[in-house]
Amino acid sequence: MTVIDDARSSRRNHRFLDCAVAAAVFAYNLPVQGFAVPDSAVSWIAYALPVGLCLPYVFHRRRPLSMFSVIVATAYLQLALGVELLVADVMLVPALHAVARSRPPSNSVPAAVAVAVWTITMTMPSMERYSMSFGDVGLLVLIVAIAWLTGMLARVRNEYVHSLQLRAEQVERDAAAAERTRIAREIHDIVSHSLSAIVLLSEGAAGTVRQDPDAAAAAMKTVRDTGREAMTEMRSMLTVLHSDDPVDRVPAPGVAQLDGLVERSRAVGIPVDYRVTGEPVELPPGLQLVIYRVIQESLTNVGKHAGPEVRAVRVHLNYGPATIELTVADDGRGTDSSSATGWGLMGMRERVLAQGGTFDAGPTADGFHVAVSLPAEAVR
Known part of the structure; x- marks a missing residue:
């Protein structure tokens, strides 16, 4: 299995998990839905609230802000309709966590405030009915704060890991650039010296070919030997570049x-x-x-x-x-x-x-x- 296949499999698993969480909360909410709906509320709107609280969570990895906006708007609509606490209201907590994990504080702090205000406004009138104390309300607000804080810590960790990855990639690029420079330097030294010698010998041979054929022939023999030596050095360098086995490496001059x-x-x-x-x-x-x-x-x-x-x-x-x-x-x-x-x-x-x-x-x-x-x- 390739890295791409692993990534696709991981995304599928995440989508399945997100759908499972939203479906489980929605299903658990249905049996108690009727107890929370006041007589004055329009029944179909009241029963649609769990859909608005649960369904958007499926998209929290791709559209965290849009997902949170729909869920928190649904929660405030619930407050305006006078619908009491629902099991589906718990989705505000993972929704806030998703925003804090993926967005900067300029987005996540207002989101946390919106959820905290909703929590206090929603629970205060119901304290007597549910036998809740101020400590219980404070505990709910603390849960909201923990959701925001853990999301922020996850975001910081992800950014740190990303920076390490970028640094590692930069080190790899620098190493590759240094290796290219080293190879270019070696090629220059081999080719420049050999070609300079070949040019000088060729010029000398051309000037003496008629007056001293033997000297010209000797010069051309040296040209041949110099060219062969340069080719041998270049071949040795290419062998090193294409082989990871130290045994195959030819000693440098x-x-x-x-x-x-x-x-x-x-x-x-x-x-x-x-x-x-x-x-x-x-x-x-x-x-x-x-x-x-x-x-x-x-x-x-x-x-x-x-x-x-x-x-x-x-x-x-x-x-x-x-x-x-x-x-x-x-x-x-x-x-x-x-x-x-x-x-x-x-x-x-x-x-x-x-x-x-x-x-x-x-x-x-x-x-x-x-x-x-x-x-x-x-x-x-």
């Missing part, structure tokens, strides 16, 4: 793949000087991915923005006692921060900040630099 990244960058003409200092430690996969992507994106930006005059690109990864420092600096023509917008610098910054680190990037006197600092507590 990390510090172990940095040597290969540097070699591929050198193959496309970027003169990378890669150094590692300090005592290397085992890093969590998430942090390794951050380091890899920052270096990858920085080298991609060098290929796109530094220009052919770049002579050195220094990549330095230092394992310190308190922090892990990463710098990427080049001596090319560089670019200003405002022109390096989009997923590049923003994606690097978001990755680093998510690990509790600091990120700085911008032009220098002789090029462009990226500096990252990550807390050692996050990796040990």
Whole structure:
């Protein structure tokens, strides 16, 4: 059975229960109806009163205010006709509860006052006949107050549960948005780096195909390998997205793949000087991915923005006692921060900040630099 089927079944059960309550009160009222009808009352109107008091209750879930208005109007008509208390008058209590449960105090408070006034006005003249005391009248008014109060508490509870549901849905939407951002960032890093390398290699091969066919062929082989590697990474990401089994998840690139990244960058003409200092430690996969992507994106930006005059690109990864420092600096023509917008610098910054680190990037006197600092507590 689906959720929709459950909801439909629940609504049917509610309707059956509401009809059963109204029918039971109406049926119980019939044997005593004649004792409450004065001789002066028009008999068919007097006997129609229980219908007006009971039948509207069937609609209290869909039209609570309309339901209450009909019932309370019938009750005041009963008072005007001089008809004494009926068993069906008890329907004022659940009717008031329904209004308090489903409507704000601006509606439920006047409804409670109307029922309380009717109760006092209806019972006071009959106190002697029914051997009632003022305490009995007060008890009836207390029942009215309890019906209103329990309805109000139910309304507050329902609103609280609804707010929790909305909050849970918002958390789910935020998580989905964060996941989409993460996926978009990964796709950008994979595609941007690979395409930049392919473009640079293709341009180099096109310029040397006649003068040095062997070099052009080697460049095109690197283009093929770069494209295949990008396809493998994309396929791995899609596998992760479509599989809930951790066994199927392909490890993300990390510090172990940095040597290969540097070699591929050198193959496309970027003169990378890669150094590692300090005592290397085992890093969590998430942090390794951050380091890899920052270096990858920085080298991609060098290929796109530094220009052919770049002579050195220094990549330095230092394992310190308190922090892990990463710098990427080049001596090319560089670019200003405002022109390096989009997923590049923003994606690097978001990755680093998510690990509790600091990120700085911008032009220098002789090029462009990226500096990252990550807390050692996050990796040990």
